[in-house]
Amino acid sequence: MGAKTVKKKFSCEIDCANCAAKVEEAIAKLDGVHSVRVNFMMQKFTLEADDERFDEVLRAAIAAGKRIEPDFSVEI
């Protein structure tokens, strides 16, 4: 606990407000994710996760999102 976290913002593609909520819900449950936002109106994906394994968590998050909503994609 107490590990340093970083917050990064990405452009993403998401089809509807409802899908965004579902994807957000799914990603929030993942291990290592501190906070997550999928903003449908602005098409922005914000992830806050542990610093040292950010990339790994990010990949897991995108995969989880795609499972729920195949049209979800993130520009890295």
Add this chain to the structure above:
Amino acid sequence: MSSKLRRQLWIICAAAGLFLTLLALDRTGAAAAVFGRNWLCLAVYLVPYLLCGAPVLRKAALGVKNRQPFDECLLMTLATVGAFAIGEYAEAVAVMVFYQVGEWFQDYAVGRSRRSISELMDIVPEYAHVERPGGAVETVEPDKVAVGDILVIRPGERIPLDGTVLSGESLVNTAALTGESVPRAVSPGAQVVSGCVNGEGLLRIRADKVFEDSTVSRILELVETAAEKKSKTEKFITRFARYYTPAVVCAAAALALVPPLFIGAWGVWIYRACAFLVISCPCALVISVPLAFFGGVGAAGRMGVLVKGSNYLELLARLDTVVSDKTGTLTCGSFRVSEVLPAADISETELLEKAALAESLSTHPIARSIREALGETEIDTARVQDVENISGRGLIAQVDGHRILVGSAALLRESGIELSEIKSGAATVCHVAQDGRFLGSILIRDQVKEDAAQALAEMKNGGVRRIIMLTGDRAAAGEAVARELGVDEVYTELLPQDKVAKVEELLASLSGACLAFIGDGINDAPVLTRADVGIAMGSLGSDAAIEAADVVIMDDDLRRIPQVMKIAQRTVTISRQNITFALAVKAAVLFLSALGAANMWTAVFADVGVAVLCILNAMRLLLRRNKSDDR
């Protein structure tokens, strides 16, 4: 139009073309002749159906797999599969094609709105020129600049980070941030804000903040997250959709199964249930309400007003009481000489000059205002000697060998000088005497902002019932300003904590009606947070205000408040119109379809048509660009 949207448009057009051809063949009887047997006819109709409906079917299947099945896709899938099952092929395809037309239009509309917001927020600097110790200039991304780095800003370039001007003079255009079209003059020592565009001069600035903390980043963050603070209406719609869809599916199932058990005619009832499913699709509401609020926040942003969430827009639309701070909000917060009253044998200029000379070394705001009133004339400080400050009363100085007193009545009386009483009202009075003789008085006051009275009157027109002013100033000064502006109530001589207490008292007495507090954001952060809506004025670059306030007026213009109230009211009206219209049409058609008076064609037009109309209605907010830019 993005390439994805264009591709979808082609697919929909192809499917629609194919479908219409088939329909024509079917109606003229040619289809039966060509394809003859029923299953072949079905196969042919399946081509356009699958062509444009595949994503819908896939999403419905995925929803079932993820155990969150109740959404629009499921409604459409059930309705069309049901229609195929009872042999109504043409209807099934029509529903899918038109549903997709509606969806496409939604995507297009959201894309348009999104783009017009990003255009509005086109304030992000793309690069920064950093001057390295050797003098070499390097171009880097703004987020690579450290605090203390020296930046070179060439004419016409956007200022990448908040900073202080080291050298150079220029006019900077703050329009993108504040909507204010008059450029601001900057010279060494001035603070500049990121996102502004440099005018003709070359500036060297020192970065005071990293990119992430700079004004541009904060504003973008605010606008982007504004959509996440949901208004009550939006929350209602989301909740509504959550219970609505399952309820509709159950109702349709009942409609398809229960009546035929008693009176038979399975086909008829299944058909009616399918029509029922099509009409009840909630997309018109689910998309148009957030779109209206998104548009409202965007339209406010275009005027230089940051609204930090849709919920505040809803509150702004029904403001009941406005509480305002005085100094810096309703008044300019700077002192100016309002009247010069010389004694019988001396001119105004002479009186001002004597006072200005005596005060020439003082930095007190009153001294500054007297010097400013004198105008251009250079003050020769060599003529002034032995300045003695008498705290809270004034000062005594030797000017050209004469003993000059400038200060309160008490100061002059102590020196045995007789003077005439003056009715000062809102002003602070400064008396002047030379060698024991009274020379006259200078009245100094804080200027009321030019547009303040007009702005307050417009707020009243906009539905505000009561306007209250709070001030720490003397009773006489506060009441004079209140009278001038037409404020309903005024409370004077309040300490900051008294202001919080007063606002809490008012909030308690309002029992639910909405209260806004307007402050300059510098020392009234606690009050801004207490009020239902905290409005901070002219606080571009002030972190505390942006943090504490719910609405930030970026230029100093009070008239933005009635303007943003109007936008808020329009947003709320539009979302109400959409809700009422969509629910009314749907209820009517639902009723007709259950009775069998509306067929599937009516149903699909009711659904898609309503959605398109609602979206167009919501987009009015963003499209009325020129109107809201009027000033």
